[in-house]
Amino acid sequence: MTNRPLAVADRLVPLLRAGLIAGLVVAALAYPLAAATGIGAKATAHAVEAKTKLLSTALPAETSYLYAPDGKTLLTMFYEEYRQYTELSEMSPNIQQAIVAAEDSRFYQHGGVDPKGVARAFVANARSNGVSQGASTLTMQYVRMALRDSATTPQEVQEATQQTSLRKIKEMRMAIDLEKELTKPEIMERYLNSAYFGHRAYGIYAASEIFFSKTPNNLSPIEAATLAGLVKSPSQYDPASSDRKDATDRRNYVLQRMADLGYLAPDEVESMKREPIRLKLTDPPNDCAAIPKEYNSWGFACDYLKNWWSSQPAFGESRMERMDKLRRGGYRIVLSLDPKVQEAAENNVGSKDRTGSPFANGIVVAEPGTGRVKAMAVNRTYSLNLDENPPTSNPEASPKVKANYPNTVAPLLGGGDLPGYQAGSTFKMFPMLAALNAGMPLSTTFDAPHRYRSEIYDGWAPSNASGAMTGTQTMWSGFGKSVNTYFVWLEERVGADTSVRLAEQLGLRWRTDVDRKHASPEHAKQWGAFTLGVSDATPLEMANAYAAIAADGRYCEAMPVQTITDRDGTPTMYSTVSGIEREVAKPRCRQVVSADAARAATDAARCPTGDTPAKGGCGGWSTADSVRGTVGRPVAGKTGTTDSTRSAWFVGYTPELAAASFISDPDNPFNAVGDGQSQIPIEAVSRTLREALKGQPVRQFTPPSDQIVG
Template identity: 85%
Template sequence: MVAALAYPLAAVTGIGAKATAHAMEQKTDILRTAMPAETSYLYAPDGKTILTMFYEEYRQYTKLSDMSPHIQQAIVAAEDNRFYQHHGVDPKGVARAFVANARSSGVSQGASTLTMQYVRMALRDSAKTPKEVQEATQQTSLRKVREMRMALDIEKELTKEQIMERYLNSAYFGHRAYGIHAAAQIFFSKTPATLTPVEAATLAGLVKSPSAYDPISSDQKEATGRRNYVLDRMAQLGYLSPDAAAAARAEPIRTRVTSPANDCASIDKRYQSWGFACDYVKNWWSAQPAFGENRLERMDKLRRGGYRIVLSLDPKVQAAAEKNVGAKENVGSPFANGIVVAEPGTGRVKAMAVNRNYSLDLSENGPSSNPEASPNVKANYPNTVAPLLGGGSLPGYQAGSTFKMFPMLAALDAGMTLSTAFDSPHRYHSQVYDGWSPSNASGAMTGRQTMWSGFGKSVNTYFVWLEEQVGADRAVHMAEQLGLRWRTDVDREHASPAKAKKWGAFTLGVSDATPLEMANAYAAVAADGRYCEAIPVNSITNRDGTPATYRTASGIEREVAKPRCRQVVSADAARAATDAARCPTGDTPAKGSCGGWSTADSVRGTVGRPVAGKTGTTDSTRSAWFVGYTPELAAASFISDPDNPFNAVGDGQSQIPIQAVANTLKEALKGKPVRQFTPPSDAIVG
């Protein structure tokens, strides 16, 4: 009997320990610094308002000093009453468990101390493969021996208080509550610091079996019995007086359940429309190498890394955007009217709005207008989580003449001037693009044009000719440098080095693009040719409060949330493009003449300050666009049917994006000083 009782303890320092010593030393090293998975929080731009959370295990690490003494006492009473006497392994507990298990011919008692339990939880949390998870949790004698050995080692490295803190931040209490912060929130809607003895005993009782003693889903009989056992043990250990314990036993369990938000669909209704920006944060995050080698690793980091993420949206700009995209097209329309606003010089996204509800509930959605779709397929209105504004897997929408900016920038950057003139016919027979013969939208566009008038009137034949002079491949490359990506097989084929030179229709916007891309591309022009990658956040901090960083290819450490910018075209070329881009809006360029009329001449009067931009429509007006910018903001708006690109918007709706951008810029900039565009040099004017 003595030998049998002694075997588990001997194994710790004897045969078992020698067999696995090296592996256990490595794991012990991991446990010294191991931190459990922690919830990441997405904040509004004020850095205080929580919009939603991302987690697999709802947990927020809490210091021991921020926990009620009652929960510390209750967990000792429930799980390990000799915690402060033993050194990681309790010989009395091992012997008692051995005898009990021998009598029952099974496993009726364990001998796990709080330290051993922490070791098991920490190994599970740090496991990187299913095999490691199994090794950490499987019911075997070898696992128990390893836990004992590692518990002894951990107690040499950490104080009892440190072990208690880590334990209470790792334990699972049920209802997806990992750690005492989550448990206090979910079961009682309070912080760990304010837990009463009754509440602490209830939570401590859950650790043994969260489902069996659940006070929320059951009739509370088992939960009350378990709680009372813990209260009695607290009294026996001197944590409660007999009278206090008796009074506590007499109280019913009063839960006050909180269901914590998780992911973008859980955003509070006050910020429901911000779900599209939240969704973009996730898509953007999944593409950041700073958070892992692949998408799965990066999303795992988001849900387990304990990050604090502050959204870049500007509430004033967002409110203006939301108001104006719903002004002409309601959420029940098959046509999506969306807008994205970006900040020149930083790339930060200031608004993302579309006439849709961000929701997973598609039950009441309208039928798809695509004749090729199954009758059971629902359209994406009024509810959707589809990335209609960009940043996801959808290719976007043909952007029409907004693409004329790219050959114009390429031409200006190659040394051509704004005064470059061409007698533009109504129909142009291209000798470069294999006899292709594009025409203008109106006979009024026929005649001699410059970049100012050609851009202002959106003269197709002028820009096809201009693209021939500079090379379609250069125009395509310019768009790529300004952030556009080709998401369809057709676009990728045309943009390939072998075929880009012959992609004459590129300047007419036959490629798909997203509002996010177009707003950011035009923002680069507003920023004197300095392109900044689109970024949906103001800051990202690690769980320890330090900024999240990454290393560049040259080894420089940079913050993930800082703007990433590069000069794509010369400042003078960008300023010249802006001068021409003032013509479509009814504004007056600094150097040249717009030729008498423009495609969106109401914009300048609406915005009430210097503004540039470009309209865009596709064949049969299946989609319509307007991209406009001031020195402070760039906005791109579209209207199209995302479910069926052949469902034409029609000419009558082409003003909707123009009005959406103009009114959004007006309201967003109200009360701010009027800034002027910097004029181009005389050399590039010509």
């Protein structure tokens, strides 16, 4: 008999202790500074309050979306956590009721911390001599998720999730304070947008789409209960990848709790419990490799977008921070590609060298006056699977190579730091434009020999490609026939360093140690070979540089987007050096040379294409005289080949578009393209311009002034 009362007392002691502790915890929350001091916290009450204020305004990470130029066709998404913020009004009441039933039945009664829940948890844990039950309310859970999502360092992530008494006390205090800042519906909305439901689904929008291929406003009670049941243990209860028995049992528990709370009728629930879980899974696309097959070639522009984004200070101080913004910032991005121009580019690259060719034939089209990229295409399939797409120069490679990413693509795009291809005589535009801008007229004459020994460039003696180029030349004829010795002489007059600096102003970058050394202030004056295109360049750079000439000397930075808007639909802004706010997606242009100099350069650049300049004569023949007839409208441009014709180029432009095309073996630069294939870039550009501009009014180039003609 004496043992029985003692046994009861023994059981009552921990229960009383638990209740006392729960009361003390809640009481301590009313005196946060004292509570924090009592457990040795470093943070002051002021810091906790400041953090609470931040959480009341902070929104969770959100997926960014990439659209085709129509602004409606979704190409792909960028995310680390697939999530789209959804307002409570766009969620079914079923999911709101289910999450309350599953996680916090007294959500609408407590003030952020539930004293009854705390006491119940202490009792349960005391009985089990461990942690068998938690006491976190929805508000406390949201605080924890918000702290985790807003963390900027690993330490902050650890502090937000570590299992310590200090973290729990802070969490409780912040939950109480947060309920003074936000209403219950606002907390519910933020919670449902932050919770992790497993299977890479963050927030209710992602969970509804991934598990049931529907939006949150259409969730049935059974579906809502299934999703709400996942929050406790997303991996254990995931019906898509785990044993569905656990998921079904958990769902049925939530349904029963919904009935207990009066959300569902008991007889309805019993019928629902007998229903199997029916999923309709969706795998949301992520990153450029997930672009639909019908838009495969757009993957190259998508890849360029990422390179461009990572270089924009508007999105962060480092490349890592900028890419984090792309994957978490909830942006709506519309590509600048023009479907008509893109289709023309796709049709005309690889018309002679198909996808399986070792030679890559690529083209980029840019818009004069805006810098917007209108097309990017190459005779490759966009793919990240290098196992299925081995390098074409590999003797063990399949003869039917489907792709060659990234070796071909990185130079094509002009993003990143990998070298491009030597662009040959297309570089003659830079000393000619520099000379015109310095006041030298188009009629500047030189009796160009077959070989010219330069005293300025330490006796360097380049020669022409053909004896037919020997003789008196002007800028028109020298450019039209691509006379090396004329342009070395012209470069001497204007200065190689002046030509190099102008090329930089027109967007060229130096990506190899050799090019950087030659382009440096200490060596640029002696870089005589610059005019012959010995430096690496990308089609994007060359198309955009020539686009500036078409735009009367106004250079615009290359731009892969039409618009970029924040998650609230407002245009994304950035601060210029002068402190002026501008839209990130707006053209960024500056006048590099005078309009008259650019018009004069265009007049000379009509000679290579077989077009007729407004003011001068081309000397009887040119290097790409078929272009004018193919394009069918005024057109300017320049051919370029490298030593042994290892690569061949053509850059052409009209007043509306500028296009640059190359052909080369990206895996083996010593595999010569050969003179027989040097026509391929010429055809790619001329046909692309013809098809892209079909049906548009014919625009004329503005003639240069008589003064600059000479």
